[in-house]
Amino acid sequence: MLFGREAELELINALVQVGSPSSAPVLMFSGDPGVGKTALLDAAAEISERAGRTVLRVTAFEYEAELSFGALNQMLHTLLTSLPALDEVHQHAISVICGLEAGPPPTQLIAGAASLALTTEAAKSAPLLIIIDDAPWLDLASGMALAYVARRLQSADLRFLISARSELENLFVRSGFDAHVLAPLDEASADALLVDRFPSLSPSVRRRIREDALGNPLALLDLPAALDATDRPLGEPLPLTDRLMNLYAQRIRDLPDGAREMLLLLVLAGAENSRTIEDCLPMPNGGAGLAASERAGLVRRSTRNGRLEFRHPLIRSAVFELSTGEGRRRAHTVLSNAFAYDPQRRAWHLGQSVSAPDADVAQLLEVAANDLLHTGNSTRATAAMLRAAELSPAQEDRARRLARAAYIGSLVTGELQASPRLVVAAQNEAAGAPSLAAVTAVAFHILNGEGDASSAQRLLIAALDSQPGPLDAFDDDAMEALQTLVLVGFYAGRAEFWSETREQLARVAPEPPDTLFLLDATFGDPTHADASALRRLDAALDGLRFTSDPVQITRTATAGAYLDRIDRAREPLWRIVDDGRRGGAVAKEIESLFLLANDDYFAGEWDELERLTDDGLRLCEELGYTLTAAPGRFLRGLVDAARGQDAAADRAAEQILLWAAPRRLYTLAAYASQVRCMLQLPHGRFESAYRHAASISPVGTFQPFLPHAIWLVFDLVEAAARSGRQVEASLHAQAAEDAGIGALSSRLELLVAASGALVDTDNWRDRFEDALATPGSERWVFDRSRVQLVFGEQLRRGQAPADARLQLTAAIDGFERLRATPWVERARRELRAAGGTVQASEQLTPQESAVANLAATGLSNKEIAAQLFLSPRTVSTHLSRVFPKLGIASRGALRDALEQQELELRL
CATH class of the missing domain: 3.40.50.300 (P-loop containing nucleotide triphosphate hydrolases)
Structure with missing residues (x-):
């Protein structure tokens, strides 16, 4: 193939x-x-x-x-x-x-x-x-x-x-x-080739091979056979097989000595420098070697920035393979002097130039690794931390740095499966109890791999308790342990977890860093977030424009998730996704994909949500991030439920619940209950919807250890009111108003106001109109359409059919835009009951009608396209518009729906 x-x-x-x-x-x-x-x-x-x-x-x-x-x-x-x-x-x-x-x-x-x-x-x-x-x-x-x-x-x-x-x-x-x-293979084809021929390769190794092969099929097929992923440092080119080496080796051997030295400097310097190589490196033989390399077709000057670059990454690998260890150390020494102005690069090259343990160089590398992580170069950060561990003379330093590398790999670069090996190596080096960094790495792996929140929390609490006195806010290891503890508490969703977490947070001096404070105050307990916390969150979100740190970006965006502020972090989140697709911060790419999908759900960008969750869930499966997959399954389940894909939505809820229940992960159980609540509401099954909503958020309460309840205010009130529980509905609507939830975002203001209107027997009409007048509520297409639907239902029952038709028609328009078929059907039933007929927005265009009638006969998209002189893609697009207009979800229902529409038009 x-x-x-x-x-x-x-x-x-x-x-x-x-x-x-x-x-x-x-x-x-x-x-x-x-x-x-x-x-x-x-x-x-x-x-x-x-x-x-x-x-x-x-x-x-x-x-x-x-x-x-x-x-x-x-x-x-x-x-x-x-x-x-x-x-x-x-x-x-x-x-x-x-x-x-x-x-x-x-x-x-x-x-x-x-x-x-x-x-x-x-x-x-x-x-x-x-x-x-x-x-x-x-x-x-x-x-x-x-x-x-x-x-x-x-x-x-x-x-x-x-x-x-x-x-x-x-x-x-x-x-x-x-x-x-014949162009090189595109990334998707290159990855498909690797999966087909080398199914056991991990995604991170595949990414690295794709990066070096640059779409060259021979390289894609030969590099895996030569690669020893455990021994080859991240900063070095991949090894070549004899076949690949022969492509370029003779040209390199034919070059003068100065040219080969120049090529090796180019390989080891990398492409990150902003100046041309001649400006910062000595030129062997007065530049004659460079000219010889250009004439041999090995290097060329970029037309974009004037830098020298290899004509193909395989040449870079061949130059490296033909060099000696001594030659590479000598070249790294030259480069460490050339990049004296850049502490990160100087530390990296110093680390590669020495052949024996060196405490000073190891310390420089550790500092550089942390800096590289904060500037978004997570792959090089892991490599620098590992090299720092190798060069550490003291056992405790070596153990701590190995553990830190394991944590960075799990947290950022997607190396969850490699983490245990590094942690074991760290513990073998440790003279006494495991370091805080090692415990954090183990806890993070246990939480994300096994979902064992209880064990992860016990490990972290014990390790933090062993630290005497206050916890230093500038101690990276201590702060990462607390960040992981907050994550454990969120997924566990239990009161005892949060109380112990806050005891540890209270020990931080002088005060917790921004991301830690915000994750606790606006994500862990959004209901009680005060005005100062919101201002601090908004400032932190604005500041993401100026950072490349994937950890800071994802944690800050997460802090704004329950307060509908992810949209302010979209550009930084997309930067992380792009970096992950290039093989960088892959674990943070997964989080970013789901955060963007979260924003897409409320903003009504459901087609993009489906693409993003597909990508994220595939990465979770490949890399073993089982827990991290839960938000993606949850969001996809919500959209499937709203679009009438009931079996898929129920399957997503079941997958989440089966994994969460034995581990007592209450937040994940809440995900499953919300998906099932949304499966019931459009069909009017309010009794069942109430049971699912109330299992997350007991009536009249918003528990600080289960922040997810903030998303179900309107769901619970509607289900309670429509199932005859007026007292419970009023109690919950009042509790949401008293808690000030409406002040947290325009979407929550819309929903809290609509909840109050729904239970108000006297002034409900004015209150619904006030709710729909909420500034910025137009952005929340699905929620606004739901409020219009409920308002229209109230108007019809209140003997105002003309006004009801206006609200219901607006609701139908919003639901149709989202292809929320069950909701379209519910709104249409109400519209007919209010004396409405099929509106222009519901009628099929002539071409849609032609496509629909042919599809109803059983023809495929390709056969329809041939008859109507269209492309199969155009046919598919027309059908995607036809289904919500007719209030159906599949081709099997087309014939009956078309007959029903014809009957309604006659009437």
């Missing part, structure tokens, strides 16, 4: 079809070494044989370039049965070329004409495809003869397929034939 070569296979199919005229009987692929030219030729040979063609294959070799007619001899031998049909001159020329007769070689004109005559004669009995691999290495005589044949093809059913390296000239290009440039 060829990945990412669909366009090229189409070209091949068009070329080789027997009996069909071809406007271009010659197809040539060009591309870099290893890009997959030979694989395409192999596929073309199979396709051609299936199509009824005889395949003649010529493979040129560099060492045969001086052998006159060598390649032509290789090809013509297979056609000698047609030789008697040629005239005497051409027979003699072919016989000499094939070594059947003695004599001087024919002239180029005779050789070309004889080759044309023989191939044309052979094609009369069987259509031919001539495949030429590595055309630049053809000997000159064969190349000229074959080019002669290719330019003079007329009626014969004969085709040429040629491959050539893009950097080498060949006779076919000089003869006027255009080449189809």
